Amino acid sequence: MANILVTGGCGFIGANLVPMLRNKGHDITILDNFSRGSRDYLDDHTAYAIVDADIRDEDAVLKAAQGQDAIIHLAAYGSVVESVDAPEENFSVNAVGTFKVLNAARSAGVDQVIFSSTGGALIGNATPPVNEQSVPRPISPYGASKLAGEGYCCAFANAYDMSITALRFANVVGPISWHKKGAVTAFFKAIMNNEPIKIYGDGAATRDFLYVEDLCRGIIAGLEAKKPKFNAYHLASGREVTIKELADIACQVASVNNHPIYFNTKRKGEVERNFANYDLAHNVLGFQPFFKLEDGMDLTWKWFLKQNDSV
Ligand SMILES: NC(=O)c1ccc[n+]([C@@H]2O[C@H](COP(=O)([O-])OP(=O)(O)OC[C@H]3O[C@@H](n4cnc5c(N)ncnc54)[C@H](O)[C@@H]3O)[C@@H](O)[C@H]2O)c1
Known part of the structure; x- marks a missing residue:
């Protein structure tokens, strides 16, 4: 059993993930500013400690990070199209916000951080299938902000001996996505x-679609696996x-x-x-998607x- 802080835990992926973590016996704290998510998306909001705060609020994040064994950092400004119209806000939430979460994890002595990165938007227009060797050339501020986040993850893991894992999600499909714009x-x-x-x-x-339950199992595998102190992994369907x-x-x-x-x-x-090749996540983390897109849809x-x- 571990204490886990999930930023953005009241959004689409977070609300699917937290019951799975709770079923494994973990104690979950959620930090969310409710800009996109809602307590109503949770299976049982009384089962979680919920902190209503912005990830850029250093004091609030540091306080929430105290005593945690891991942070799963999902909170983000998640839209490619909106990031083109509002690059400053995207940078502020995704790049500055991720820095603040990592810095709080460092100050609070949290053992590990899982960072929700992205596949397609970070790599840009490369010939697929892409993998962890593909050179990132983002074509949107959103992709650039996630690349900046990964940069800080790698730097913090090495400079401060932290365990940090960046998971590059494919396009996620599943319940609790009514509020999404994809x-x-x-x-x-x-x-x-x-x-x-x-x-x-x-x-x-084209895109690579992954069912949310497969993705959440991948996040949990990322948390539990024995792994290098930093790496990025594509969590995708490969289709x-x-x-x-x-x-x-x-x-x-x-x-x-x-x-x-x-x-x-x-x-x-x-x-x-x-679309992405997920061999590295399979070999190192044991990630394996099960749902066919038709079944997930x-x-x-x-x-x-x-x-x-x-x-
Ligand atoms: N959904 C996808 O297909 C997909 C694909 C690739 C990567 N991702 C990444 O996965 C993560 C979760 O995405 P999602 O689809 O669940 O998005 P979502 O918008 O449903 O959830 C994000 C949550 O973060 C919260 N949040 C936003 N800004 C915040 C801030 N400044 N401070 C505190 N909380 C804040 C929102 O209120 C929301 O509850 C994001 O980092 C996103 O970039 C998602």
Whole structure:
């Protein structure tokens, strides 16, 4: 049993992760400023100590870090497209905020930190499959901010002998994502509202989608594995899927035929092709995704239907 601080624990990934950590017997503290997340996303908010604070508030983060065995740092300004419009705020939350979390971990003597990084946005437009040897050339402020975060993770691990692991998440699919602005949420909401599905670009851009339960198992594997004091690992499915295929899968799991799809101008900052090889995470952390995208989309659609019923 360990004491674990989860920043951003009331968001999509955090709310899926914390019950899994609790089921393993860990004591969880969540630090969140509720800019995107909500206590209502948690399975049982009384089961967690919750600190309402911003990761850039040094005193609050240091206080929350005291007595913790690990920090899982998920809090972020998570949108590629919004980062293009607001690069300062993105830098402030993701680069400065990550620095403050690492510095608090150092001051409080926390044994290890897991950092939520990103695959596609950090690497940029490289020929896939990408892996940990691919040279990062981000094309959005969001990708750059995560690369800066990884830089500080590597520096702190070496300068202060800390155990820090950067996990580069693929595009995550799953329940508790109603508030998200990515393709899966937009497609399911369009289907529910009987509106056309809107695709930016010609639909040929590709992504690597990972079901949230597989991702959370990967985060827990990252926490528990014996590993070098710093490394970055891609947590991905290894399957390349076009955005048009994703829209077709969304229609298929929602049992709608010939749903209208509109194609809009491609947006700045979004990479063209991306999928990642997860061999390193498999070999070092024991990470292995189990869910087929079609099955993960089906479970996500069923969750969306339940939300719609309760609105
Ligand atoms: N969802 C994905 O597909 C995906 C892919 C790659 C990487 N990631 C990374 O995973 C992490 C979690 O993403 P998510 O999808 O759960 O996002 P989310 O927006 O659902 O959750 C982020 C949480 O952090 C909180 N937060 C934001 N800014 C904060 C701040 N300044 N101080 C304190 N709390 C703050 C929000 O209120 C929210 O609860 C992020 O770091 C994101 O960049 C996500």
